[in-house]
Structure formats: C-alpha cells, structure tokens
Amino acid sequence: MLRIGSLQLDSPLLLAPVAGHCDLPFRLTARSCGGIGLAYTDLLCPHGVIKQNKQTRWLMATDSADQPLGTQLYGKDPDLMCEAARLAVDHGAPLIDINMGCPVDKVTKTFAGAMMLCTADHAVELAQRLVEAVGDRAPVTAKMRLGYRHGELTAPELARRLIDVGIQCITIHGRTAEQRFKGFADMDGIAAVVDAVHGAGGGAIPCIGNGGIRTPYDAITMFDRTGCDGVMIARAALGAPWIFHDTRQLLTVGRIDNELTLQQRIEVIRQHARHMIAMRDAPYGLNRMRQKISGYAKHLGPSKALRIAMQKVSEPDHVDEALDRFLDEAGAAADAVPITWAQRHEQLQIEANRIQGSPVPA
Ligand SMILES: Cc1cc2nc3c(=O)[nH]c(=O)nc-3n(C[C@H](O)[C@H](O)[C@H](O)COP(=O)(O)O)c2cc1C
Incomplete structure (x- = not known):
C-alpha cells in the first residue's frame, strides 16, 4: 500500500x-x-x-x-x-x-x-x-x-x-x-x-x-x-x-460491481448541496450547485429537466424539491445505473477519435 x-x-x-x-x-x-x-x-x-x-x-x-x-x-x-x-x-x-x-x-x-x-x-x-x-x-x-x-x-x-x-x-x-x-x-x-x-x-x-x-x-x-x-x-x-x-x-x-444507481447518484448530489449550504451559506451553496450540476449531469443519463430546474433554485428546499421531482419523473429508471463507466469510457473514446481523427492510444 x-x-x-x-x-x-x-x-x-x-x-x-x-x-x-x-x-x-x-x-x-x-x-x-x-x-x-x-x-x-x-x-x-x-x-x-x-x-x-x-x-x-x-x-x-x-x-x-x-x-x-x-x-x-x-x-x-x-x-x-x-x-x-x-x-x-x-x-x-x-x-x-x-x-x-x-x-x-x-x-x-x-x-x-x-x-x-x-x-x-x-x-x-x-x-x-x-x-x-x-x-x-x-x-x-x-x-x-x-x-x-x-x-x-x-x-x-x-x-x-x-x-x-x-x-x-x-x-x-x-x-x-x-x-x-x-x-x-x-x-x-x-x-x-x-x-x-x-x-x-x-x-x-x-x-x-x-x-x-x-x-x-x-x-x-x-x-x-x-x-x-x-x-x-x-x-x-x-x-x-x-x-x-x-x-x-x-x-x-478487476471489475466494477454495483455501480451507483440514478437514485444513489442523486443522493450524492443532495449530500454535496447540503454540505455546501451548511458550511458556507445558502446563496453561496445554491450558486455553486447551479454551476456544478452540469458536471454531475454527464453521469445521470437524460437530465436536461434537472439542469434547468437547478438553475432556478433560490432556497435550500428548492434543491431537494428539484432532485425529488427528477427522481419521481425517472420512475423505475431511478433504480437503474444511468450510465456505466464502461459506457462512459466508450463515449469518451468516440469523442476523442472524432476530435483527433485517429484512434486514441490505449
Ligand atoms: C480549475 C482548476 C484548479 C486547479 N487548482 C490546482 C491547485 O490548486 N493546485 C494544484 O496543484 N493543481 C491544481 N489544478 C491541477 C489539477 O490538480 C490537475 O493536476 C490537473 O487538472 C490535471 O488532472 P486532470 O486531467 O485529472 O484534471 C487545478 C486544475 C484546474 C482545472
């Protein structure tokens, strides 16, 4: 170690x-x-x-x-x-x-x-x-x-x-x-x-x-x-x-088991928002969350509605409401893995190949 x-x-x-x-x-x-x-x-x-x-x-x-x-x-x-x-x-x-x-x-x-x-x-x-x-x-x-x-x-x-x-x-x-x-x-x-x-x-x-x-x-x-x-x-x-x-x-x-489900990823975001609001203050925490949601969104599958909702949050409770609404609307998908690391890796390889015009070295 x-x-x-x-x-x-x-x-x-x-x-x-x-x-x-x-x-x-x-x-x-x-x-x-x-x-x-x-x-x-x-x-x-x-x-x-x-x-x-x-x-x-x-x-x-x-x-x-x-x-x-x-x-x-x-x-x-x-x-x-x-x-x-x-x-x-x-x-x-x-x-x-x-x-x-x-x-x-x-x-x-x-x-x-x-x-x-x-x-x-x-x-x-x-x-x-x-x-x-x-x-x-x-x-x-x-x-x-x-x-x-x-x-x-x-x-x-x-x-x-x-x-x-x-x-x-x-x-x-x-x-x-x-x-x-x-x-x-x-x-x-x-x-x-x-x-x-x-x-x-x-x-x-x-x-x-x-x-x-x-x-x-x-x-x-x-x-x-x-x-x-x-x-x-x-x-x-x-x-x-x-x-x-x-x-x-x-x-x-040698493998990744039990990748986080959509619901579990949302709980991570919720925890992050709570820490930010508690450790600084609500305006700071909400402002940072509005910026950070686009980074998280890459790992949530289709999530445009959540990104839009998070831009509008102006009270700490609004964050929980936006996250809860997103999960409700996801239905059964909330219990599934929205995008696995293997899928994300492949997506990034394809993007890199397009930018470079040649395969990315392994
Ligand atoms: C916005 C930003 C802030 C950074 N701040 C620091 C820093 O305070 N100290 C440091 O050593 N590196 C800093 N870095 C560099 C990162 O620690 C890291 O070396 C770099 O991003 C490459 O890693 P990555 O390709 O995984 O992002 C920063 C990078 C970014 C993008």
Whole structure:
C-alpha cells in the first residue's frame, strides 16, 4: 500500500487539489463514497496562511472525516513558506505539498508554481528549507509538470534533486505548463519521471501519476503504462466523486460491481448541496450547485429537466424539491445505473477519435 514518509494511505488514489472545487464540502462528499487515500487543500498563499484571513481559513477548513488532508502551498520566499508550513503542521496538517505546476500568470509571475520548473536551483533550495522546517513532523512533497515549454522534459532531473534534499513524494502531471489543461497527458513523460523517482532516494520514494484520468479504466492504464505508485484524479472527480470507489474496486478485484444507481447518484448530489449550504451559506451553496450540476449531469443519463430546474433554485428546499421531482419523473429508471463507466469510457473514446481523427492510444 502507498506510503508517503510516515503517512500510510489506505488507497493509492488521490483527490487532486482543484482550486475553487475540491473544498471541504466536496471532499467530504467524495470521501463518503470511499476509495480516496489522500486529498489536498487548494494551493494556498503563505501570506494568507500566516495572517489567517477569512478566505484562507475557509480554504484550510477541515474535519475529522476529511483526513488525511495535505496542505498545498505556493510561493517563492523560503522564510514565508516555512512559517506557513510550520503553522499548518501546528494545526495538524499531516503533509505539506509544494505547488510546482500551476501555470496561471498570477502565480508564475511571482516565480512560483510552474515557474519553479525554470528555476530549479531555487526550487531545490526552497524544498530543502521546508524539509528542515517541518520534515520531522510531516512529509514534504512536490507536485509538478513535465516541463515548462511544450516538448520539454525537465521534471525527471528536478525530481531527483528534490529527493536528494528530502522530498518524500513526487506527483507528476503529464502535461507541460504551456499545455495548461489541454490535450492528452503524456504517459511516456510520466513514466520517465517515475523511473527517475524510483532510481533516487534508495527507491523508497513514491511517484503519483496525474492527468487525463476520466474513468477508472484510464487509471488502470496510467498504472500499467507508467509504473506509478498512485494515481491522482482532478476534473473527472467533480461530476463523479464515486470514481475513487469504483477505481479501487477495479484495481483490487478487476471489475466494477454495483455501480451507483440514478437514485444513489442523486443522493450524492443532495449530500454535496447540503454540505455546501451548511458550511458556507445558502446563496453561496445554491450558486455553486447551479454551476456544478452540469458536471454531475454527464453521469445521470437524460437530465436536461434537472439542469434547468437547478438553475432556478433560490432556497435550500428548492434543491431537494428539484432532485425529488427528477427522481419521481425517472420512475423505475431511478433504480437503474444511468450510465456505466464502461459506457462512459466508450463515449469518451468516440469523442476523442472524432476530435483527433485517429484512434486514441490505449
Ligand atoms: C480549475 C482548476 C484548479 C486547479 N487548482 C490546482 C491547485 O490548486 N493546485 C494544484 O496543484 N493543481 C491544481 N489544478 C491541477 C489539477 O490538480 C490537475 O493536476 C490537473 O487538472 C490535471 O488532472 P486532470 O486531467 O485529472 O484534471 C487545478 C486544475 C484546474 C482545472
């Protein structure tokens, strides 16, 4: 089973940090479905952590059912990063992750995030300082991309150097910063980073593969093609937080049994809405639910009526009413699986073939 430093995980499947989406309400919802070994906060600015402003307090909010939770920090200044990491660990964070992959201008222009791929000496020094500051209490890890510019593969060398200064796990997103979130993840690039990680630090450091996982079958391909020790899922989890449960089942028993019925999927959405409304407030929760329903709808079969109804909700009770009405109208279909992972996988392959004009590599 996957181990990161002193942290033993129950599952090799990780919920990615996805700023603005993988917040406490979503993490609790996804964790209740099962299968998640580790989740993360959004990337946090060390100033916010130190000052504990309202927004950062929300982003750091957690719960006993939301463990283990890695705290992800981004920044260039080692003193600030170390102070923020110490505070996070004092508050119980079991793992500190350094963001070395964010391609957003606001972050890279401060020489943080993916810009660390272009300033390797500084990235290594920062990592070393963080390991010295908190490494005896919590593993320090790094999440990075293959390289900054298209075609670049700087991550294997950087990963080796980070491990030399005590980094305990590397997560590799198989795209470059220039690619942002588009295109296919490069499995060969991920495999090269996995090899570098396994060849360093006495072979004890795990490497997590990330990028382009849309179904449990994609996760199996990632394990098989790259030799990674764990798989991190980001966008595909947003509309199907049960993906971790189903992927773990596919990994352990070789098939996915008892996929969630329409009724059970609706209960997941209901739970997510309830957490959002209870943990923030009704206007916030309702607004977020209006945005999130289209992600869930991909896994509900024909659901235009629900999408329209959710755009109109203005009171918490309206969410339950819209969900109940949708289930009533579904009739016997409520007890059936609306779309299986195998069907979704095939659908995505067909879409990819149409876009590419050629078959997607298996
Ligand atoms: C809206 C959005 C926000 C993200 N926020 C973060 C973040 O805070 N920290 C981070 O390391 N990665 C962040 N990512 C990157 C994801 O963690 C992940 O590496 C990327 O989406 C590739 O995985 P996927 O193909 O499964 O989506 C974000 C991605 C998206 C789309």
